[in-house]
Amino acid sequence: MNNKLEQFKNSIRNKRVAVLGIGISNIPLIKYLVKSGVNVTAFDKNTSENLSDAFSELNELPVRYSLGSDYLEKLEGFDVIFRTPGMRPDLPQLLNAVEKGAELTSEMEVFISLCPAQIFAVTGSDGKTTTTTLIYKILTEEGYNCWLGGNIGTPLLSKIDKVKETDKVVLELSSFQLMTIGNCPSVSVITNISPNHLDVHKSLNEYIDAKKNIFINQTENDKLILNYDNDITRGFGSEAKGKCVYFSRLNKVDTGVIFKENKIVVKNENEEIEIVDAESIIIPGVHNIENYMAAAAATIDYVKPETIKKIAVSFNGVEHRIELVRELNGIKFYNSSIDSSPSRTIAALSTFKNKVILISGGKDKGIPYDSIGQIIAEKVKCLLLIGATAPKIEEALCNYINQTDSECEVKIIHCNTYEEVVSRAYEEAAPGDCIILSPASTSFDMFKNFEHRGNTFKELVNKLK
Structure with missing residues (x-):
């Protein structure tokens, strides 16, 4: 009881x-x-x-x-x-x-304080949902009875009577949920931090402090997983009260999870355990390699390495995250409506080898867009813009081109509705092209949430003939 x-x-x-x-x-x-x-x-x-x-x-x-x-x-x-x-x-x-x-x-605060099972929790600016889902799938595959909640899945306080001490709970936690949380999960993961949600948070420092609440009250028996390649999260290691484990795709940490010879490797003091070759991971992009590294760091003490690999070579991805909607006349349509910040769109575009047709724009949440100019110049051949952030995205692209004397040419089209933007994107495409919805902005100008936006896009794409 x-x-x-x-x-x-x-x-x-x-x-x-x-x-x-x-x-x-x-x-x-x-x-x-x-x-x-x-x-x-x-x-x-x-x-x-x-x-x-x-x-x-x-x-x-x-x-x-x-x-x-x-x-x-x-x-x-x-x-x-x-x-x-x-x-x-x-x-x-x-x-x-x-x-x-x-x-x-809040519902989440009460659940964490009362939960009898071990809690794994994930936060970060990008990659939260995918990393949370990976941890849940890995633990479930190993044989644990698992519960998925927080920003993903069912609100768990209503299920707490059924949660047992031997179960595992996996939570995705947003900065808003973390602002007032005092009890910390046993295993906490921070995927990365970049400016985000500054339309709600008073400053970047407040946003960062909210994220830190996922580990700030941990004990010496707890574990913190941090991205060594992110300047902000790397610095959290000195504040960790429990065991701190880094994952790094770009650097060679002494212990933790590293990327070596195109493989994800768990590096301990005495051995290196190969988890999976990057080429075997189904979902594309270096950011997803990092998501697998974070998930491996969080679960390696509780599962066999083979279990992590099994998920890596079979998991098709999470809905609304570079999700292949359909292929029509040799044109592939991807839904990445979850991309509500420039950093997410940068990561999404980086997964494509050839130039794409990009649909972007939405509600302005007060964050800078300067960083998105270069990736659009390098990866986009036609840019279709919609929503309040459309001028910011166009300005970022033009500033990059002017400052670098770039000779790239990106066709820019402004649209007023999603019906128009999908239709125009299809008109601009040729066989072999990829069209991706990656808004770099929130959805609340036209939609209830990013799922509503993504589902609307998919409905319109599936109506094309």
Whole structure:
């Protein structure tokens, strides 16, 4: 029996609980709390008309609602407040509620504090989902009963009654989830860090500090996996309280996971264990080699090397990440809607040997685009732009060409809708070409999320004749 869980249920059962946000991640939380006998009020900025799907799932439960644009003004009198991922914890209304005695928490914070199983967690600016999925698949292949959650999979607090001490839990954690997390996973992985989400975080330092929360309170028995090739993450090693293990594709670390003679190798003090040849990895790109290195570093103490290799040579990739949608008249269409930052688009374009037709642009989240100019000049023959960041992306390309006196020619087309951008891309393509959606921007200008954007792209591509 999970004694901590029983104590939590007993302590919260007689309290007034507010759940902020009636979205995908919080509906299972609301159901679980109500099932546990908790008095729940669900808050959301939307009106009831916009929440019909959520209401249909919750309509038979004794849940109170507080809706509308002023929903955060109605938090008085609550004992526990669950904030939704992405909501800053220092909003004035939340600070005011905390000052008056409320406990501010989140589904993920509570789950980590109560989970009886060993937790592997991954964060970073790029590669989180793929690395998390790889760790989950490797551990599952080895025979462990595994749970996948955080930013990926099902919200796990609603499943915690079924989690056993002998299980393994694998989490993808965003900077927003990590901002207030105090309990650290047993095995923490940081894939890399580059400027990101500066439309929500007040500064790059705040963003970095949020990422550090994945390991800052680890113990000497815990393990931290860091990317040695990233200037920011390399520096975290001196702050590690547990065992620090580096992975490096470009450098030769004394111990850790290295890239040697085109192979991923685990290097210990006394031996080198070959994991897999890079040519055998199905999903393309050097960034995916790094994702496998991170996953190998995280799992090597718990699985056989052959298990890691088996996943490497069989895993086809994660949806919306350089996902092959279809081939039509010799033209391949790739969906990489997950690419919500310039660094992700740079990594995606680097996987292609020949020049591609790139669809890019979306919502502006306040990050610089200077770095994307060179890769577009080198890897793109036709650039189709859409959304608020279109001028920034075009400016980055033009600045690079002007500053380097480059003779490259990239055809630039501006579009207003996704129907137009897919149609124009197809018109510009010839047999042998690749068309890739890699927005380098968030999706919230036109879509609910990157999945919605990617699915819309795939639907439009599959309608082409």
